[in-house]
Amino acid sequence: xxxxxxxxxxxxxxxxxxxxxxxxxxxxxxxxxxxxxxxxxxxxxxxxxxxxxxxxxxxxxxxxxxxxxxxxxxxxxxxxxxxxxxxxxxxxxxxxxxxxxxxxxxxxxxxxxxxxxxx
Amino acid sequence: xxxxxxxxxxxxxxxxxxxxxxxxxxxxxxxxxxxxxxxxxxxxxxxxxxxxxxxxxxxxxxxxxxxxxxxxxxxxxxxxxxxxxxxxxxxxxxxxxxxxxxxxxxxxxxxxxxxxxxxxxxxxxxxxxxxxxxxxxxxxxxxxxxxxxxxxxxxxxxxxxxxxxxxxxxxxxxxxxxxxxxxxxxxxxxxxxxxxxxxxxxxxxxxxxxxxxxxxxxxxxxxxxxxxxxxxxxxxxxxxxxxxxxxxxxxxxxxxxxxxxxxxxxxxxxxxxxxxxxxxxxxxxxxxxxxxxxxxxxxxxxxxxxxxxxxxxxxxxxxxxxxxxxxxxxxxxxxxxxxxxxxxxxxxxxxxxxxxxxxxxxxxxxxxxxxxxx
Numbered sequence: 001x002x003x004x005x006x007x008x009x010x011x012x013x014x015x016x017x018x019x020x021x022x023x024x025x026x027x028x029x030x031x032x033x034x035x036x037x038x039x040x041x042x043x044x045x046x047x048x049x050x051x052x053x054x055x056x057x058x059x060x061x062x063x064x065x066x067x068x069x070x071x072x073x074x075x076x077x078x079x080x081x082x083x084x085x086x087x088x089x090x091x092x093x094x095x096x097x098x099x100x101x102x103x104x105x106x107x108x109x110x111x112x113x114x115x116x117x118x119x
Numbered sequence: 120x121x122x123x124x125x126x127x128x129x130x131x132x133x134x135x136x137x138x139x140x141x142x143x144x145x146x147x148x149x150x151x152x153x154x155x156x157x158x159x160x161x162x163x164x165x166x167x168x169x170x171x172x173x174x175x176x177x178x179x180x181x182x183x184x185x186x187x188x189x190x191x192x193x194x195x196x197x198x199x200x201x202x203x204x205x206x207x208x209x210x211x212x213x214x215x216x217x218x219x220x221x222x223x224x225x226x227x228x229x230x231x232x233x234x235x236x237x238x239x240x241x242x243x244x245x246x247x248x249x250x251x252x253x254x255x256x257x258x259x260x261x262x263x264x265x266x267x268x269x270x271x272x273x274x275x276x277x278x279x280x281x282x283x284x285x286x287x288x289x290x291x292x293x294x295x296x297x298x299x300x301x302x303x304x305x306x307x308x309x310x311x312x313x314x315x316x317x318x319x320x321x322x323x324x325x326x327x328x329x330x331x332x333x334x335x336x337x338x339x340x341x342x343x344x345x346x347x348x349x350x351x352x353x354x355x356x357x358x359x360x361x362x363x364x365x366x367x368x369x370x371x372x373x374x375x376x377x378x379x380x381x382x383x384x385x386x387x388x389x390x391x392x393x394x395x396x397x398x399x400x401x402x403x404x405x406x407x408x409x410x411x412x413x414x415x416x417x418x419x420x421x422x423x424x425x426x427x428x429x430x431x432x433x434x435x436x437x438x439x440x441x442x443x444x445x446x447x448x449x450x451x452x453x454x455x456x457x458x459x460x461x462x463x464x465x466x467x468x469x470x471x472x473x474x475x476x477x478x479x480x481x482x483x484x485x486x487x488x489x490x491x492x493x
Binding site: 030031033034036052054056057058059082 | 149150154155156157344348417418419421443444446451473
């Protein structure tokens, strides 16, 4: 598992990565009520704001963790945003991305570094 | 953070695991570990306990109740003189243009008027009353009492365990109850659209009273986050957002609060700031109105979202004044100030959200049925 400083997690699945947000992030955000996902097939660049999420409190963005192509999105999450709160590492995933430059993964955080980040 | 004021329940909030935020100069609980969504739903299904001690509690006293009421009627376009003993009523202060400078609750407590005003406005309200009222009417801010709200369908059963007389009160009644030996000034009212009570108790007893209520299995502590979503679903105005000093009662949809006796041709017509404008607008067209709005999609539309009549028009017709997700509605809810030509129920407007125009329908409020004990 890899992490970003923006509280996303990435889990390898074939030649793509499943991306979601961490439990720390969902706890901070509160109950999610709206998720707008990117288009499947979209080519995105790292740090592009590709997902809009709204909690009961406020709107925020989720950025692409690396350059790549969106290969799948979690339509169940769009229908029921609370999945991100109840199962952030499982049913609450957001999208799958196929990196165009796998070396960008090396720049992400490992679990120890992420845990140190959130203290 | 050190300049933030604390309510008498501050330590209890921390013990309960609240997330604290600055609000109107106070360090206040925005949510507890349960979270805004569950806190909201719990209040609608059982009972929630809110700390609203940041609000201003004010006693206005003259030689008689009538003297104090007559004084306040020079500032507030409401029948205060005719308010029955131990009854409460909604009202607001107006300015010379007829704009609303704060909204408030007034209670006839036999020999004085008990006024509850918004936290952010309380200093200005008190200064306004002190300067405008005759010197034989005293205006005293009650700083040594906390204010709790117990809201929800189980509120009556819960409060009656401490004093059974709570069950005898009707909506908008006030009474002095004995809660575990503490004298409590109680009204049967609130800000959630649910049955419930607002409970003023001495600061040094506040934590014990709050804990006694929380000890009931149906009661959970509720933060400001759910307070906002509850009042929004109930269609209740938030001062400084849905109404402000530029909004008149007619525009705000609040003329129901101006009793006949204070209207043109009433026995005590006018006599408050901006009366000509306020009364002149009643029954006549106004340029804009506060309306309920239901976004068609799932995306919440929050305060500041600009509304258009069509997907392409360049000219805004209004703006969202407060909005968010309604947990009981199960979708986004909002209210806004809209040009009167576009304010009919059922009208489709378009809110501009992240560069896209998304449809929103003018709707009847409240969004959830009120559940008062009339």
